Each structure stands twice: as C-alpha cells, then as structure tokens.
Amino acid sequence: MSADGVSGQSRVLKVLAEFLSSDRVPQTLLFHGPAGVGKALAAGEFAAALLCEKPPRGGARGCGACASCAAFAGGRHPDFIRVDAAYQACLRQEELAKQKSLRIGTVREARRAMETSAILGGRKVAVVEDADGLEIEAANALLKILEEPPAGAVWILTASRRERLPKTVLSRCAAVAFAPLEDQTVKRILIERGVGAAAAAAAAKDAGGSAGRALDLAHLGYPRALVAGAAAPADASDSLGPDLPSARTQAELALFAVRQELWRGWKEGRTPLAEVSRALDAVRELGESLRANVDPKAVVLLACLEARKAAS
Ligand SMILES: [Zn+2]
Known part of the structure; x- marks a missing residue:
C-alpha cells in the first residue's frame, strides 16, 4: 500500500498487534473490506510477524532482521504459502492468465503443505487471497481446514465481497474489518508510486477510498x-x-x-x-x-x- 507498509489502517494494525502481544492469535482470520485498501499487504506483513523469531512489541510486522524475516523478504520462507493465482499456476504448470479462480486441488495441496511440521520450528502460515472468489468445491475444502486447523497453523483469508463467502466459512473465522482509506492517504500512496501530484489528487477523489482503484484510474x-x-x-x-x-x-x-x-x-x-x-x-x-x-x-x-x- 505504501513503500513503508500498510497505510491508513491504524485500527486494524492495533488489533493485530494485540493478537501478537497477548499470544492469542486466532488460527483462522478473515481480512475483509473494500478492494484496494491493503488487505493482502497487511496479511503478508502479519504473516511475517507470526513467523518472526522476535517480533517487535506493539507492532504487526516482523523485525526485518532475523533468519525468518530474511527468508520471508526473499520470498522463500519454507513455512509460508500464499494461495493465489500464481501458486495455482505453479502447481498446475499452466499460464498465470489461465487461472480464473482457485480450485479444490489447489486448496487441498495447500492443506497438505500446511499439515507438515514447520521447518524453521515456529508457526506455519497460509494466506488465501480473494477467498470470496473460490469455486464452491474449493470453499468446501477450505471449510474442512478451518474446522480443524492443525496446531501451530494460521490461515488468513482475504475477501472484498464478504457476503459471497459461505456462512459456514464466515462463522469459523475471526473477522478483521478494513475501512476505506482517506482521500489524503490514497493520494500519498499514489505519489509514492510515482504518480504526479495533480493526477494523484484527481484519482483519489474518484476512487471511493481504494488505493488499488485510484492506481488503476491514474494509469x-x-x-x-x-x-x-x-x-x-x-x-x-x-x-x-x-x-x-x-x-x-x-x-x-x-x-x-x-x-x-x-x-x-x-x-x-x-x-x-x-x-x-x-x-x-x-x-x-x-x-x-x-x-x-x-x-x-x-x-x-x-x-x-x-x-x-x-x-x-
Ligand atoms: Zn524477524
């Protein structure tokens, strides 16, 4: 959302920091809210914090210095899976553009990977992006996981259309609500991404609090x-x-x-x-x-x- 992490979601970050510092992290979380407000970025940062050897107190991010954080930043953490179109394309050895929605085989494969012991000895974390777009069989397979996640495993779902998720899935997750961003925050994010000030202000005004939509508008x-x-x-x-x-x-x-x-x-x-x-x-x-x-x-x-x- 910004070069320096998630912007404009201080309430959410407080809740996540509280989970971490109290060591009461729900095993199944749902990050929901409008598209383009930082849910996927926050899920990645929180995953890094959950895996970090010594997460800084009061925050919802990793320390950035330990072996786990280094592996995470390098995209090669052995105990982390991002279940998205790229993951599915890799599993199926198909083109990325062909992955319209996540399938049951992909969810089952992620489940298998999450059931093995953690290689670095801490937790295992999976982020399922756009869980509201899962095929129905895939959503049912996900429900089975959420009903009985193995000890030490944390599943984070993201969804911009929460109402599309089966009620049974919703009832299994601790819901974390993301709000639309302030126009000023959206503008700042666009400027950080190289958009000119005037174009950033115009796009922010029309984007309804979504930095993702504002970036599309600007480009x-x-x-x-x-x-x-x-x-x-x-x-x-x-x-x-x-x-x-x-x-x-x-x-x-x-x-x-x-x-x-x-x-x-x-x-x-x-x-x-x-x-x-x-x-x-x-x-x-x-x-x-x-x-x-x-x-x-x-x-x-x-x-x-x-x-x-x-x-x-
Ligand atoms: Zn760390």
Missing part, C-alpha cells in the same frame, strides 16, 4: 463522458483500451463511477430512490457479467444507457 482512466451522460454510447465503449485486461479494468472503473454518480443523484435530489435502486441493480448485473467474461465494450455500452436513463 488507465475510464470513459468519463459516460457518467456525464454526454457521450454517445458507442464512443464511450470504443474509448476502452485495446487489450482485454485493461479494457476489463476500465469497464470496472466505469461501473464504479456510474454507481457513485447514481448515489450522488439521489443525495442531491435529482433522481428518485426507486430509479436509483433499479439502475444500481442493473449495474450490479453488468458487473457480474463482466466477471463472467462478457465483452467489456458491451458492458460499457449498456452502462452508458443505464446512466442516461437514470439521469433523464
């Missing part, structure tokens, strides 16, 4: 005329980037902007609530179809029509 942008209602729908969809991943990200940003604009329209008394609700439902469905690989151009075209209909 890719989205068809802004779509929200203003001035663009011809075909022009808005044609302005998306030529490659699919960029176009998909831009379409997601556009849907977010349309949702924000719809809420603004209601707050400012321009659009009746019933109309806003109808349009929000339509935009949510468009978001689902985008995740199900519908052409981003078609999604933006339809979002443009929804934005116009709601504004008229």
Whole structure:
C-alpha cells in the first residue's frame, strides 16, 4: 500500500498487534473490506510477524532482521504459502492468465503443505487471497481446514465481497474489518508510486477510498463522458483500451463511477430512490457479467444507457 507498509489502517494494525502481544492469535482470520485498501499487504506483513523469531512489541510486522524475516523478504520462507493465482499456476504448470479462480486441488495441496511440521520450528502460515472468489468445491475444502486447523497453523483469508463467502466459512473465522482509506492517504500512496501530484489528487477523489482503484484510474482512466451522460454510447465503449485486461479494468472503473454518480443523484435530489435502486441493480448485473467474461465494450455500452436513463 505504501513503500513503508500498510497505510491508513491504524485500527486494524492495533488489533493485530494485540493478537501478537497477548499470544492469542486466532488460527483462522478473515481480512475483509473494500478492494484496494491493503488487505493482502497487511496479511503478508502479519504473516511475517507470526513467523518472526522476535517480533517487535506493539507492532504487526516482523523485525526485518532475523533468519525468518530474511527468508520471508526473499520470498522463500519454507513455512509460508500464499494461495493465489500464481501458486495455482505453479502447481498446475499452466499460464498465470489461465487461472480464473482457485480450485479444490489447489486448496487441498495447500492443506497438505500446511499439515507438515514447520521447518524453521515456529508457526506455519497460509494466506488465501480473494477467498470470496473460490469455486464452491474449493470453499468446501477450505471449510474442512478451518474446522480443524492443525496446531501451530494460521490461515488468513482475504475477501472484498464478504457476503459471497459461505456462512459456514464466515462463522469459523475471526473477522478483521478494513475501512476505506482517506482521500489524503490514497493520494500519498499514489505519489509514492510515482504518480504526479495533480493526477494523484484527481484519482483519489474518484476512487471511493481504494488505493488499488485510484492506481488503476491514474494509469488507465475510464470513459468519463459516460457518467456525464454526454457521450454517445458507442464512443464511450470504443474509448476502452485495446487489450482485454485493461479494457476489463476500465469497464470496472466505469461501473464504479456510474454507481457513485447514481448515489450522488439521489443525495442531491435529482433522481428518485426507486430509479436509483433499479439502475444500481442493473449495474450490479453488468458487473457480474463482466466477471463472467462478457465483452467489456458491451458492458460499457449498456452502462452508458443505464446512466442516461437514470439521469433523464
Ligand atoms: Zn524477524
């Protein structure tokens, strides 16, 4: 989130530090909150602290100096697994781009690895990123792990759409809530990542407290005329980037902007609530179809029509 670790989540860091200093670390944790606010980064830092030989008191990070921290920083800690698309691609010996969601075999493999004894003699830690995107069989396999984690093992799940996780999984985890970031924090993070001050301020303003979204906005942008209602729908969809991943990200940003604009329209008394609700439902469905690989151009075209209909 920043060159110097997690930013703008002091409440969360306090809770994690408390777990560590009291030596009462829950074996199954869920880091949940909006996308792009530092959940994955915090999970990595907390994992390093859990594995550290002498974690500094009052903090939620490793000491940065011991053998465990050195191995962690080098990406070769034998008692740590990050269960994500890259891990699955490696297991399946497939391209990274082909990993749409985490599968049952991947979760089972992680479980097997976590059941062996710790090589460095401390804990074993697994971070399951975007657990809300697991295939149903994979989520069930994960539930079995969460029901009876072996002693010394800590599982940290991250999720930006908590409501998508099965209730049985939710009930097994200690939930740690991440809040949207302040605009000033988002701006500072962008500047630290090399974005100019003016562009960083503009992106932070439109990002709804998500540094990840602000970075995408600063680098890719989205068809802004779509929200203003001035663009011809075909022009808005044609302005998306030529490659699919960029176009998909831009379409997601556009849907977010349309949702924000719809809420603004209601707050400012321009659009009746019933109309806003109808349009929000339509935009949510468009978001689902985008995740199900519908052409981003078609999604933006339809979002443009929804934005116009709601504004008229
Ligand atoms: Zn250390």
